[in-house]
Amino acid sequence: MVQNATTLTPLQILTFDQYLHHQAGTDTRYELVRGLLLPMTPAPWPHSKIAKFLERIFDDEITQQGLPWEAVRGDVGQRTEANTARLPDVLVAQQADLDALGNRSAVLEVPALVVVEIVSESSKLDDYLYKLAEYRAQQIPEYWVVDYLGLGAARYIGAAQVPTVSIYSLVGATYQVQQFQGLDGIVSPTFPALVLTAEQVFKGRQDL
Numbered sequence: 001m002v003q004n005a006t007t008l009t010p011l012q013i014l015t016f017d018q019y020l021h022h023q024a025g026t027d028t029r030y031e032l033v034r035g036l037l038l039p040m041t042p043a044p045w046p047h048s049k050i051a052k053f054l055e056r057i058f059d060d061e062i063t064q065q066g067l068p069w070e071a072v073r074g075d076v077g078q079r080t081e082a083n084t085a086r087l088p089d090v091l092v093a094q095q096a097d098l099d100a101l102g103n104r105s106a107v108l109e110v111p112a113l114v115v116v117e118i119v120s121e122s123s124k125l126d127d128y129l130y131k132l133a134e135y136r137a138q139q140i141p142e143y144w145v146v147d148y149l150g151l152g153a154a155r156y157i158g159a160a161q162v163p164t165v166s167i168y169s170l171v172g173a174t175y176q177v178q179q180f181q182g183l184d185g186i187v188s189p190t191f192p193a194l195v196l197t198a199e200q201v202f203k204g205r206q207d208l
Contacts, residue, residue, distance in 0.1 A: 016083055020105040029074075035083040043089075046204070047118050050146055051089045053204035054116055058092050061191045068095045069113060077107035078115060080134035089146075090116040092190070114190050116144040124152035132168065136175050142190045143168040143175065148202045165198045 013035035014022065022030070022037070030037040043051075051073050058071035071092045077085045085107050092114040101108070115135055117127040127145050135143045145152075145166040162182075168175035169189050180186050180198040188194050200206055 014083065016079065016085065019083075019085060020107060029087060031077075031087050032083060032085040034081065040087060041122075043118070043120065046148060047089070047120060049204035050118055050148060050201060051116070054090045054144075054146075054201065057194070057196060057206075058090070058114070058191070061194055062092070065193070069093065070095050070098055072098070075106060076101075077105075078112055078135075078138070078140070079107055079109045080131075080138045084134065086115075086131060086134065088112070088115045089118045090114075111139050111141070113140075114142045114144065114188075115140050116146060119145060119147040119149070119151050121151055128152045128166075132175070136168070136170070136173075139170060141170045142188065146201060163198070163202045165201055 014032060014037065015035070016032065019030075019032040019037070029040040031040060032038075055071045055073040062069045062071065069092055071090060073090050074087065076091060076093070076098065077087045078091060079085045091108075091112040093108060093112045094110075097108060097110050098106075117123070117131055119127050124147070127147075132143065132145075145164075145168070147164045147166070150161040150163050165180040165186060166177055167180070167186070167188060168177045178187060182197070182199055184198050186194060186196045186198060186201065196206075
């Protein structure tokens with residue numbers, strides 16, 4: 001049981017601590033964005049399949065390299081601002097940082113190593129602009145935007161409207177981005193030995 005649960009009124013502004021103790025009485029998951037709760041609706045199956053696939057791929061790489069890290073799909077948040085906490089589709093974090101969460105709500109206040117957002121029609125503005133700025137400010141070393149339908153590629157990164165994986169790598173205080181499409185081999189600074197194409201990510205399968 002979560003103690004000190006917060007009872008909300010319409011448009012109530014929450015602190016980060018209140019968010020950690022919030023209970024809505026439903027299975028709905030929420031992000032906290034500048035003090036406001038934003039409900040997260042269930043994702044389409046292709047979206048969920050990609051998230052599950054990447055979690056497994058990252059965990060396989062972690063195991064092969066013997067690293068003290070863990071990949072987590074959807075269950076751990078990332079604090080990005082004083083009163084903002086995002087729920088990435090997948091993240092990779094230090095095992096010690098995850099263990100330090102204990103029995104409190106699982107929201108990291110230290111930077112994850114990798115954060116992945118999978119683009120939907122309702123999330124494309126957030127994923128390409130707002131979350132990008134927040135993760136950069138939080139010094140997340142690597143941020144993946146998996147746009148498996150090409151929903152935001154043309155508008156936000158100047159690419160053709162085709163499925164695109166954009167990987168933002170932190171260099172100093174800024175992100176440098178590389179885009180991958182089709183049979184392009186993914187280049188991940190965090191996982192330099194990774195052998196994976198963009199198409200495998202979009203299909204959620206390695207046997208392509």
